[in-house]
Amino acid sequence: MSANYEGVLLGMGNPLLDISSVVDEAFLNKYDVKLNNAILAEDKHKPMYDELASNYNVEYIAGGATQNSIRVAQWMLQIPGATSYMGCIGKDKFGEEMKKKSTAGGVNVHYYEVDEPTGTCAVCVVGGERSLIANLSAANCYKSEHLKRPENWALVEKAKFIYIAGFFLTVSVDSILLVAEHAVAKNKVFAMNLSAPFICEFFRDAQEKTLPYCDYVFGNETEAKIFSKVRGWETESIEEIALKISALPKASGTHKRVTVITQGADPTVVAEDGKVTTFPVILLPKEKLIDTNGAGDSLWEDFCLNWSKRRA
Template sequence: MPDLQLLCLSNPLLDIQAVGNEELLQKYGLKANAAILAEEQHMGLYDDLIQNYHAEVIAGGGSNIARGAQYMLPPNSVFFIGCISNDKYGRLLKKSCEKAGVRTEFRIDENVPTGRCGVVITGHNRSLCTSLAAANEYKVEHLKDPDVWKLVQDTKIYYVEGYHLTVCVPAVLALAEEAVTTDKVFIFNFSAPFIPQVYGSPLAIVLEYADYIIGNETEAMAWAESQSQSTKSIAEIARLLIRLPKKNKKRYRIVIITQGEAPTISAVAKSGGEIEITEHPVRKVPSDLIKDTNGAGDAWAGGFCAGLVQGKTLYECIDMGHWLAQLGIQELGAAYPYPRRTFQPSKD
């Protein structure tokens, strides 16, 4: 088995997606194109989708990035940590990760069910109903378990989602400190606009450790607003992120902000305080081939991380992200085509 290359700390969720109808939406009080956190009235949705709507189940949440990176790497290169339950949903999630070649080391919490995201597809609309459940129960003690920590020490690159700031900040900081101490790469993804809006204090601490800060334009602007910055310029926001304090002085910080169909922006700190801003065109996909854009950001992050693992240039890493996102949006859910495709560099 090859050495572990990439560790992903994030929230494991089982995506349960099916084509539904207006009757199903009304039954659970869902809107056709919305994303909500599940309440008691929604808990029957997940079994309903499986039993009555021929649902597809696939490891979701943070596993989207892990599976995406693994798609472009040798088997067992990626190591995924989070919390699930010892239930049928947890077993399905673990099996889905293993099928994709991702190694998992999950904390098991018997008191709550595995986190799930029900996806009801009606036409081009997606209604997402998420129950975080066990995903919220990760503990730093699991990370520091000698067997797990040995795997952490053996892994070359650490990737953390912003969502985990809502779960276990001590675990995030343990990885961040290890990255600085051993001069390993630490990647942080904003994940959602509410992370800088609501979790600004722990975010500010964690960003000091980040060698790579990634996110989309909405998340970047949410961070800028949380810092009382009025600029709407993505390039300027990237510069502001570059200038944040940094723990590991051996590595210059790099910021990458995706913008959907618009060019991806990268900002690279240089010696002498110079900051290099570059626009990277995305790969175009004909509209009639696009099935689902919900997982595009996760696919991009997975491809980008795979490039870092392989020691590619920044341009190549971003292009690998664009390539995987291009494939992903032609599938339903955060899925990738099989038989496995081989990366083809952009001609731009």
């Protein structure tokens, strides 16, 4: 069984060292950060990272949306080398820490290393809810030349299921298209995530280029509403939006597109082939909720893990 699973899941994205801490609303207000949002760091956010490290009890985690998903999938599979991941890190201590944590978990990482600081992400937790402020740095430097190297392209050829979070649209659309076109040509499953409202709003052109290749599209209700708004669909109905996303033009007819939209504690909406199914969420007692960081990443990982088992 292990041989069948070798390299079955491939992820590409923005590897970020998460700096996670419980903070208060005053901290969020100080840096003009909204709860339950994900943004790219601006100059006004830069002092945040040092303040977190100096004044708060922080935890460092090898993160970034896609890397989170791949690491959890690897943990669930418990088969070394079943998952692979590519992204760009710096030649620094944070980069070494990233490599150490990812490889210790069994992920086959092929990082592109550059002379820029490793990317970081402030994970600010208030009342179990999180806000993400990403400073991409080295993660923003990924090039398709790295992907085309034989030892790296071999990971693409071996994979049966490829997942890329929408955040990578800000970095290397050409890399996404290379693997997406390969997935269509080889009848593999290709999935993406809407990832954040700002991706849907400000990176629409890049998103439009990659959506035709998507067999699966994941997102939450906030992202879905922005997706609808920028396209002039004039609806905030999650079910209707999910249906419309599923019906968008597709590069291959082999797999009908499935759209999965989460709504927090409300039912998850799944649209496929002109039909909508809703799935109730099993409520978690608040006292058992630590924080929501990585929740969406883990949902995708569980979904694709079941698919990989069926296809391996």
